[in-house]
Amino acid sequence: MAKRSVSILNRLLANPSSPFTAPTRSITYMPRPGDGAPRTVTLIPGDGIGPLVTGAVEQVFEAMHAPVHFERYEVRGNMRKVPEEVMESVKRNKVCLKGGLATPVGGGVSSLNMQLRKELDIFASLVNCINVPGLVTRHENVDIVVIRENTEGEYAGLEHEVVPGVVESLKVITKFCSERIARYAFEYAYLNNRKKVTAVHKANIMKLADGLFLESCREVAKAYPGITYNEIIVDNCCMQLVAKPEQFDVMVTPNLYGNLIANTAAGIAGGTGVMPGGNVGAEHAIFEQGASAGNVGNDKIVEQKKANPVALLLSSAMMLKHLQFPTFADRLEVAVKQVIREGKWRTKDLGGDCTTQEVVDAVIAALD
Amino acid sequence: MSRRSLTLLKNLTRNTNTSCNQTRSVTYMPRPGDGSPRAVTLIPGDGIGPLVTNAVEQVMEAMHAPIYFEKYDVHGEMSRVPAEVMESIRKNKVCLKGGLKTPVGGGVSSLNVQLRKELDLFASLVNCFNLPGLPTRHENVDIVVIRENTEGEYAGLEHEVVPGVVESLKVITKFCSERIAKYAFEYAYLNNRKKVTAVHKANIMKLADGLFLESCREVAKKYPGITYNEIIVDNCCMQLVAKPEQFDVMVTPNLYGNLVANTAAGIAGGTGVMPGGNVGADHAVFEQGASAGNVGKDKIVRENKANPVALLLSSAMMLRHLQFPSFADRLETAVKRVISEGKCRTKDLGGQSTTQQVVDAVIANLE
Numbered sequence: 001m002a003k004r005s006v007s008i009l010n011r012l013l014a015n016p017s018s019p020f021t022a023p024t025r026s027i028t029y030m031p032r033p034g035d036g037a038p039r040t041v042t043l044i045p046g047d048g049i050g051p052l053v054t055g056a057v058e059q060v061f062e063a064m065h066a067p068v069h070f071e072r073y074e075v076r077g078n079m080r081k082v083p084e085e086v087m088e089s090v091k092r093n094k095v096c097l098k099g100g101l102a103t104p105v106g107g108g109v110s111s112l113n114m115q116l117r118k119e120l121d122i123f124a125s126l127v128n129c130i131n132v133p134g135l136v137t138r139h140e141n142v143d144i145v146v147i148r149e150n151t152e153g154e155y156a157g158l159e160h161e162v163v164p165g166v167v168e169s170l171k172v173i174t175k176f177c178s179e180r181i182a183r184y185a186f187e188y189a190y191l192n193n194r195k196k197v198t199a200v201h202k203a204n205i206m207k208l209a210d211g212l213f214l215e216s217c218r219e220v221a222k223a224y225p226g227i228t229y230n231e232i233i234v235d236n237c238c239m240q241l242v243a244k245p246e247q248f249d250v251m252v253t254p255n256l257y258g259n260l261i262a263n264t265a266a267g268i269a270g271g272t273g274v275m276p277g278g279n280v281g282a283e284h285a286i287f288e289q290g291a292s293a294g295n296v297g298n299d300k301i302v303e304q305k306k307a308n309p310v311a312l313l314l315s316s317a318m319m320l321k322h323l324q325f326p327t328f329a330d331r332l333e334v335a336v337k338q339v340i341r342e343g344k345w346r347t348k349d350l351g352g353d354c355t356t357q358e359v360v361d362a363v364i365a366a367l368d
Numbered sequence: 369m370s371r372r373s374l375t376l377l378k379n380l381t382r383n384t385n386t387s388c389n390q391t392r393s394v395t396y397m398p399r400p401g402d403g404s405p406r407a408v409t410l411i412p413g414d415g416i417g418p419l420v421t422n423a424v425e426q427v428m429e430a431m432h433a434p435i436y437f438e439k440y441d442v443h444g445e446m447s448r449v450p451a452e453v454m455e456s457i458r459k460n461k462v463c464l465k466g467g468l469k470t471p472v473g474g475g476v477s478s479l480n481v482q483l484r485k486e487l488d489l490f491a492s493l494v495n496c497f498n499l500p501g502l503p504t505r506h507e508n509v510d511i512v513v514i515r516e517n518t519e520g521e522y523a524g525l526e527h528e529v530v531p532g533v534v535e536s537l538k539v540i541t542k543f544c545s546e547r548i549a550k551y552a553f554e555y556a557y558l559n560n561r562k563k564v565t566a567v568h569k570a571n572i573m574k575l576a577d578g579l580f581l582e583s584c585r586e587v588a589k590k591y592p593g594i595t596y597n598e599i600i601v602d603n604c605c606m607q608l609v610a611k612p613e614q615f616d617v618m619v620t621p622n623l624y625g626n627l628v629a630n631t632a633a634g635i636a637g638g639t640g641v642m643p644g645g646n647v648g649a650d651h652a653v654f655e656q657g658a659s660a661g662n663v664g665k666d667k668i669v670r671e672n673k674a675n676p677v678a679l680l681l682s683s684a685m686m687l688r689h690l691q692f693p694s695f696a697d698r699l700e701t702a703v704k705r706v707i708s709e710g711k712c713r714t715k716d717l718g719g720q721s722t723t724q725q726v727v728d729a730v731i732a733n734l735e
Contacts, residue, residue, distance in 0.1 A: 028495055028512065028559045029688050033547065033649050036554035065593055067557075128395055145395065180400065187403035190434075192395050193694045193735075226432055282400050321396050326693065327560045368560075 029326055036067055039323050042089045042096040043070035047077045048296025049307035050099020053289070056309035056360045057097065057316045063364040066320065066328045070097070075112065077102030077296070082112055087119060095323060096286045097316060100296040114157065117150050120284045123177060124184045125150045125258065127277035127290040128318075129265035134341030135274070135350060141246040142269040147188060148258025149181040150279060155255045173209040173254065178216035184280075185217075185252035186224045196228040196249040197221070200237050200257050213254055234261070241265060266291035273308030273349045274340070276315040278322075287319040288312070301348075305355045308347040310336060313363065335366035396693055403434055406690050409456045409463040410437035414444050415663025416674035417466020420656070423676035423727045424464065424683045430731040433687065433695045437464070442479065444469030444663070449479055454486060462690060463653045464683060467663040481524065484517050487651045490544060491551045492517045492625065494644035494657035495685075496632035501708030502641070502717060508613040509636040513658075514555060515625025516548040517646055522622045540576040540621065545583035551647075552584075552619035553591045563595040563616040564588070567604050567624050580621055605631060612636075633658035640675030640716045641707070643682040645689075654686040655679070668715075672722045675714040677703060680730065702733040 043058070045051040061068055071093065073086045090096045103111040116122070125148045131137060158170040182199075189197050199217040203210035214231060221229035232240065234257045240247065241264050253261055266275040277290025289295075289311040301307050313336050320329035339345055345362040346352025410425070412418035425437060438460065440453045457463045470478040483489070497510040525537040549566075556564050566584040570577035581598060588596035599607065601624045607614060608631050620628055633642040644657025656662075656678040668674050680703050687696035706712055712729040713719025 028555075028685070030493055030645055030647060030652070030685050031555060031558050032647060032652070032689075033491070033551050033554070036558050124400070126397055184400050187400070188395075188398060190432075191398050191403050191692065191694060193698060278397055280397055280399060285397070285399070318395070318397050321693075322399075324691065325558065326688075327558055331560060 035324065038067040038069050039095070040093045041068050041070055041319070041323075042086070042093050043072045044075050044086065044096065044098035044101075045072065046075065046099030046296065047102040048100060048298075048302055050101070050296060052099075052302065052305060052307045052356050053309045053312040054097065054099045056356055057312055059360050060313060060332065060363055060367075061316070064328055064331060064367060067325060068320070068323065075101060077112055078104060079112065082116055082119070090116075090120065090284060090286075094284050095319060096284070097312075097319060098286060098288045099312070100289065102296045114155060116286065117279055117281075120281055120286070121151065122279040122281035122284055122286055123149060123151050124181055124281070125262075125277065125279045126188070127262040127266060127275055129262070129269040129275050129291070131269050132274055132337060132340050134337075134343055135270045137268065137270050139242075139245050139268045142265070144241075144245065144248045144265045144269070145188070145192075145194070145250045146258060146262040146265055147181065147185040147250060147252045148262060149177055149254050151255075152177050153255030155259075171206075171209060171256075173212050175212060175216060178213045178254075179220065181254075182217040182220040182252060185250060186220050186227060189227050189250045190224060194227070194250050196230070198237075198248055198251045199229070199231045200234050200251055200253040200261060201231060202234050202257070204233060210254070217252060237261065238264060242268060245269075262291045271308075271349050272311065273347065274310045274314070276311060276318050278315055278318055280322075285319070285322055287315045287322075289315060305357065306347050306353075307356050308349050309356050309359055310340065310347075310350075331367055332363075334368070335363050338366045339363050402691065405434040405436050406462070407460045408435050408437055408686070408690075409453070409460050410439045411442050411453065411463065411465035411468075412439065413442065413466030413663065414469040415467060415666075415669055417468070417663060419466075419669065419672060419674045419723050420676045420679040421464065421466045423723055424679055426727050427680060427699065427730055427734075428683070431695055431698060431734055434692060435687075435690065442468060444479060445471065446479065449483055449486070457483075457487065457651060457653070461651050462686060463651070464679075464686060465653060465655050466679070467656065469663045481522060483653065484646055487648055487653070488518065489646040489648040489651060489653055490516060490518050491548055491648070492629075492644065492646045493555070494629045494633060494642055496629070496636040496642050496657070498636055499641060499704065499707050501704075501710055502637050504635065504637050506609075506612050506635045509632070511608075511612065511615045511632045511636070512555070512559075512561070512617045513625060513629040513632055514548065514552040514617060514619045515629060516544055516621050518622075519544050520622030522626075538573075538576060538623075540579050542579060542583060545580045545621075546587065548621075549584040549587040549619060552617060553587050553594060556594050556617045557591060561594070561617050563597070565604075565615055565618045566596070566598045567601050567618055567620040567628055568598060569601050569624070571600060577621070584619060601628070604628060608632060609635060629658045638675075638716050639678065640714065641677045641681070643678060643685050645682055645685055647689075652686070652689055654682045654689075656682060672724065673715050674723050675716050676723050676726055677707065677714075698734055699730075702730045702735070705733045706730050 045054045101112045127146045129144045131142045152172050154171045156172045161167050201210040201214050203214050266272045272292040275290035278287040317329040317332040339362045345354050345359045412421045438456050468479045492515045494513045519539050521538045523539045528534050568577040570581050633639045639659040642657035645654040684696045684699040706729045712721045712726045
């Protein structure tokens with residue numbers, strides 16, 4: 001009996017299509033007639049590694065024959081504002097995929113990333129930080145979704161120089177924005193079967209500002225009795241994130257804390273090169289690399305073409321789900337995860353030495 | 369070494385059993401407001417209908433699914449579907465129903481067919497597949513039968529020429545054939561299916577089924593990635609019971625679709641477990657996949673032993689249609705777990721449980 005089990009085990013492990021690979025959906029998605037018609041998506045390649053990784057997405061979509069076609073627009077970080085035609089295109093298509101736009105440090109030009117989000121009122125930014133099987137990290141069991149308010153808070157951009165040498169920067173928190181981000185976070189948790197929402201704040205110091213944020217979260221929490229709600233101060237939160245990340249599920253935060261928490265969580269789960277995410281508003285959605293979306297990489301990566309396309313590929317899978325093409329999203333995710341799990345094609349930030357194109361070819365080969 | 373491999377093997381197989389719980393790791397990012405509850409028209413129907421629709425209601429409650437039902441009583445002997453029911457369906461766009469009995473013989477036309485005609489639900493879809501844990505004589509079955517729902521032999525155009533002679537018209541139009549073919553290929557495209565098979569009898573009914581085939585061929589040209597072939601319906605029935613793994617998506621006119629769907633459902637486990645629905649350009653009605661007009665025998669109704677699985681899986685399809693994919697996944701996982709465990713099965717699956725016991729098992733397995 002034991003001898004036979006050795007051979008069975010060998011056969012199971014040798015067979016790559018064993019039951020441990022991605023399960024296929026047997027109950028199907030019954031589309032409405034006409035659901036297969038191609039959708040238009042605005043594509044903004046951006047700066048630095050942006051064109052490299054968006055090129056990767058375009059190639060994979062072609063290979064999949066996904067019902068998406070891209071309208072490409074060149075936007076650079078040093079432009080003063082996003083061109084009219086681009087805004088019109090995004091407003092028309094409702095969905096946009098973008099690489100990063102470089103934000104010059106110092107005064108003068110405001111961030112185009114922020115401008116895009118403010119104009120389209122894209123108030124929720126979402127990053128899903130999760131351990132990818134096959135990618136070894138110091139932390140296990142990480143599956144955190146950081147939902148961050150995108151339009152106000154510390155990034156309101158309201159600064160002025162009172163007298164030379166003295167600058168005031170306003171942090172604005174409104175009930176309206178806090179309520180809607182809290183509502184979005186709880187609705188997200190409800191629709192994705194998540195059990196816990198944690199509000200991150202610093203209300204012991206900023207009693208009124210973050211206090212208002214917390215009040216809004218508590219009110220919304222009452223409407224969702226099935227979801228656990230708790231609060232955590234942001235400094236303790238950062239410490240808990242690196243000590244025991246498995247205690248966190250969905251985290252809702254104002255703007256600045258969200259930026260930092262999202263990047264920390266992305267880092268512990270494998271790096272900003274692999275985490276998917278996006279920004280969503282009432283009518284529009286922009287998908288980009290999950291955390292650190294403004295990071296356009298350094299010149300060396302651009303020259304050697306070694307940027308990691310995984311984050312944008314997984315974000316484009318989220319985009320496909322958002323556009324209601326779940327099978328294409330599943331195929332893309334399965335292919336990407338297989339490539340990472342096999343470990344042969346990894347870019348520098350994951351410990352390998354491949355170029356972007358090699359990873360893309362591996363993903364296309366892994367599509368089924 | 370061999371002893372360790374035995375425990376390793378046991379661990380692996382235990383993990384595969386629990387891995388039928390597929391968690392989606394890249395999540396569904398909803399639009400704000402996507403979580404607000406949707407209204408769905410509910411028609412319990414006749415016979416086992418109220419029993420199985422009640423099962424769905426209980427499970428939806430337990431899941432806190434964001435839908436609420438507007439219940440309407442319709443019975444098979446009514447002469448037509450009441451106006452308020454039609455209005456409700458037109459407003460909600462989605463309906464869940466149990467079977468409506470169709471009296472045999474002349475007089476009252478089938479209310480099931482009437483509903484489909486008035487809402488122009490031109491595509492009927494049944495997904496017949498082997499459920500893990502349910503042994504059948506055929507393995508590897510995963511067939512989707514897409515059947516034209518509004519014309520063909522069921523057009524309902526009959527008349528008695530002279531006493532003792534009746535003519536029944538089978539009407540096939542290019543318009544309807546084209547749209548069902550388009551739906552079938554679009555379905556295959558969106559669900560990553562590789563093959564579409566058209567079922568016909570054009571060697572005999574050269575013009576009628578020939579027109580159907582022409583429409584399918586035209587649409588097939590637009591989908592070069594999907595294999596298209598044709599099969600005559602009698603051969604098809606034989607192949608279904610001999611080698612069902614050769615079929616993937618099948619597109620058929622009305623009558624053949626009825627028969628092929630019931631055959632495929634039968635080989636894969638019975639009409640009590642196959643999900644399905646009817647969809648049109650604006651509306652969708654979900655019901656038991658195959659044999660939807662079957663309202664069961666009185667004995668099953670009395671003993672409350674109807675199989676709720678088909679309607680539960682159809683309501684999972686409905687949840688996906690309404691864009692609540694994680695609720696659909698939870699429901700399907702729970703139902704499949706109950707079936708694979710094998711402890712709570714109704715009579716048609718070889719067990720002895722009542723409907724309520726199966727429902728309780730599903731609710732207990734929800735996570």
